Amino acid sequence: MSSQPSLAMSATHGASPAAGTPAIEALDLVRTYDTHLGVVRRKRIQVEAVRGVSFEVRPGELFGLLGPNGAGKTTTIKMLITLLLPTSGTARVMGHDVIRETTEVRRLIGYVFGGDRGLYDRVSALDNLRYFAELYGVEPSEQKHRIGALLEMVGLTGREGEKVEGYSRGMRQRLHIARGLLHDPEVVFLDEPSIGLDPVGARELRQTVRSLTDAGKTVLLTTHYMFEADALCDRIAVINDGKIVALGTGTDLKAAVANRTIIEIETFGVASEALDGLRADPDVVEVNVEERDQSQILLVQSEHGTRITQRLLTLLGDTRVGKVVAREPTLEDAYIHLIASTGGADGAAARASLEMGS
Amino acid sequence: MIPLPRSLRLVWFVTWFNVRMLLASEFFVLTTFITPLIFATLGFLLFHSGGETAGQTLLYVALGAGMMGVWSTTLFGCGGAIAWQRWEGTLELLVSAPSRYDYILAGQTFGAVVLGFYGIVATLAWGALLFGMPIQATFPLILPLSIAAAVVALGSLGMLIATSFVLYRHANALSNLLEYPIWLIAGLLVPVTTLPLWVQAIGWLLAPKWGMDAIREAAIGSSPPWLAIGMCLVLAVIYYVAARVMLRVVLDKARRDATLALR
Numbered sequence A: 001m002s003s004q005p006s007l008a009m010s011a012t013h014g015a016s017p018a019a020g021t022p023a024i025e026a027l028d029l030v031r032t033y034d035t036h037l038g039v040v041r042r043k044r045i046q047v048e049a050v051r052g053v054s055f056e057v058r059p060g061e062l063f064g065l066l067g068p069n070g071a072g073k074t075t076t077i078k079m080l081i082t083l084l085l086p087t088s089g090t091a092r093v094m095g096h097d098v099i100r101e102t103t104e105v106r107r108l109i110g111y112v113f114g115g116d117r118g119l120y121d122r123v124s125a126l127d128n129l130r131y132f133a134e135l136y137g138v139e140p141s142e143q144k145h146r147i148g149a150l151l152e153m154v155g156l157t158g159r160e161g162e163k164v165e166g167y168s169r170g171m172r173q174r175l176h177i178a179r180g181l182l183h184d185p186e187v188v189f190l191d192e193p194s195i196g197l198d199p200v201g202a203r204e205l206r207q208t209v210r211s212l213t214d215a216g217k218t219v220l221l222t223t224h225y226m227f228e229a230d231a232l233c234d235r236i237a238v239i240n241d242g243k244i245v246a247l248g249t250g251t252d253l254k255a256a257v258a259n260r261t262i263i264e265i266e267t268f269g270v271a272s273e274a275l276d277g278l279r280a281d282p283d284v285v286e287v288n289v290e291e292r293d294q295s296q297i298l299l300v301q302s303e304h305g306t307r308i309t310q311r312l313l314t315l316l317g318d319t320r321v322g323k324v325v326a327r328e329p330t331l332e333d334a335y336i337h338l339i340a341s342t343g344g345a346d347g348a349a350a351r352a353s354l355e356m357g358s
Numbered sequence B: 001m002i003p004l005p006r007s008l009r010l011v012w013f014v015t016w017f018n019v020r021m022l023l024a025s026e027f028f029v030l031t032t033f034i035t036p037l038i039f040a041t042l043g044f045l046l047f048h049s050g051g052e053t054a055g056q057t058l059l060y061v062a063l064g065a066g067m068m069g070v071w072s073t074t075l076f077g078c079g080g081a082i083a084w085q086r087w088e089g090t091l092e093l094l095v096s097a098p099s100r101y102d103y104i105l106a107g108q109t110f111g112a113v114v115l116g117f118y119g120i121v122a123t124l125a126w127g128a129l130l131f132g133m134p135i136q137a138t139f140p141l142i143l144p145l146s147i148a149a150a151v152v153a154l155g156s157l158g159m160l161i162a163t164s165f166v167l168y169r170h171a172n173a174l175s176n177l178l179e180y181p182i183w184l185i186a187g188l189l190v191p192v193t194t195l196p197l198w199v200q201a202i203g204w205l206l207a208p209k210w211g212m213d214a215i216r217e218a219a220i221g222s223s224p225p226w227l228a229i230g231m232c233l234v235l236a237v238i239y240y241v242a243a244r245v246m247l248r249v250v251l252d253k254a255r256r257d258a259t260l261a262l263r
Helices: A073-080 A102-108 A125-135 A140-153 A169-180 A199-214 A226-232 A250-255 A272-280 A305-315 A331-341 A347-355 B006-023 B026-049 B055-088 B091-095 B101-116 B118-131 B143-167 B172-185 B197-203 B207-220 B226-257
Strands: A024-037 A043-057 A062-066 A088-093 A109-113 A187-191 A218-223 A235-240 A243-248 A261-268 A284-291 A296-302 A320-327
Touching: A024 A073, A043 A073, A043 A088, A043 A243, A062 A073, A062 A199, A062 A226, A073 A088, A073 A109, A073 A187, A073 A218, A102 A109, A109 A169, A125 A140, A125 A169, A125 B006, A140 A169, A169 A187, A169 A199, A199 A218, A199 A226, A218 A226, A226 A331, A235 A250, A235 A331, A243 A250, A243 A331, A250 A331, A261 A305, A272 A284, A272 A296, A272 A305, A284 A331, A296 A305, A296 A331, A305 A320, B006 B026, B006 B055, B006 B101, B026 B055, B026 B118, B055 B091, B055 B101, B055 B118, B055 B143, B055 B172, B055 B207, B091 B101, B101 B118, B101 B143, B101 B226, B143 B172, B143 B207, B143 B226, B172 B197, B207 B226
Parallel strands: A062 A218, A062 A235, A109 A187, A187 A218
Antiparallel strands: A024 A043, A024 A088, A235 A243, A261 A296, A261 A320, A284 A296
């Protein structure tokens, strides 16, 4: 992708909020869904997807909403971009109410989501961009220049005449971003944009995301990839089971586990009884298991440094042990700790969701 | 050149884009381009076997068969386009765009209707080539006006029907339900005078009936079809206003029930 993106239009919306007004403000957002169980005897049930989410995003900030699958990230974002009505609570974007002032909000925001959907496959990328430029109210005199600049920015110049159905996932994702920026939005919502991308594609995407804040945009990024949030975001809110369980900078979040040491023990065929034995040790705070092809990596968190290592190995009994490594906790450990300690998903599930993206 | 007002430009652009999208669908092209010819062939053969071979009768059949195709295309094009957008994940993007969604929907609907009118041209050509049908019009200058009025009326009705597709992902059941009965009630297949009065009364509320009357009267009628053209325009306004009201309700409900992203 080009390293010199040209993001700003010659004339901007002039919609900056009053000084001190957050770019995004969510206050006690709640969203429940009605769904049904059974076929013959249908039983109506209510699912609480978001349960009182509050946060503020400052203008120009890159804010991350991090959580496992089903935590409520997309539901929160859809309320903020006016696609869903909150069951209760309020939210404002650049000072405009997302429930009542939908047109104003829609003029100011761009929305990009990950995955294969959201584009017209049977026409070219250029046709897609022209179409959405029209829908987003980009002035005809501005369209050609704007589309050209965005194609350059996302590295699709020269490929714009090809049908989208022939695009790779990475190219589609970059086209999504170009589409979401056509009308030069003040606030950009990126909903898991790197999902399914290969490592190179994901890295290029992160560069593009970073360039958005360099151009003065406010960005709300949802992801379940810890390293992505860590690399990009000024602040991160961790959401789990519909609630924000932590909010702060990466350093703030890491502080929750800063006094811990992570002892990684490679085992081959560890029994659940042995794991129970580790968990029962009074000096062990948390044990998570990472499954590898032939082995398991036990991630033992303790506040007693490496002093307990020998005891841990004794507790494992006859289990065949490979490498043993002690290290400082990372943000990933902090995230897993937060998710595991707030219910909804255990550490293993949280780690699994992270690994899917690494 | 004077630039088009923003709203008209948007409707025109969406219409054009939707025509291109529909033409990119082999299934749509096949049904839109072939079905009216099959209807016309069946009609010509039926009338031939009944000894009805007068030029005006054949024109009556050809126009009716063409209009049946127009109606099918309208239903499929309006509903199918939205169902398709659901599938492709673009419906949410259209609804959340800053442009008014009724303009977008109008463009999509007119794209389908305009394509559908190919059916009338095709059946006329088919009749002339294969069945010796004369191509003539009693009021040739009024005929284009009749066609335009029918396009506008059918487009507005299509838009009203399409609002249900925004809300319900299985609304195509409705479009299937509406296809054949409207052919009958609107007099596309057989004269409405053969139907009970109460059925005819339902037809008076339907754009295809007046659109068909406007075109047939201009082509083979004895007096100019001003009433039919006027009714097309009146109904178009009523449908459009109803569609806008419905759309507001439907979009509000879709935001409440979270149905826009469902496939």
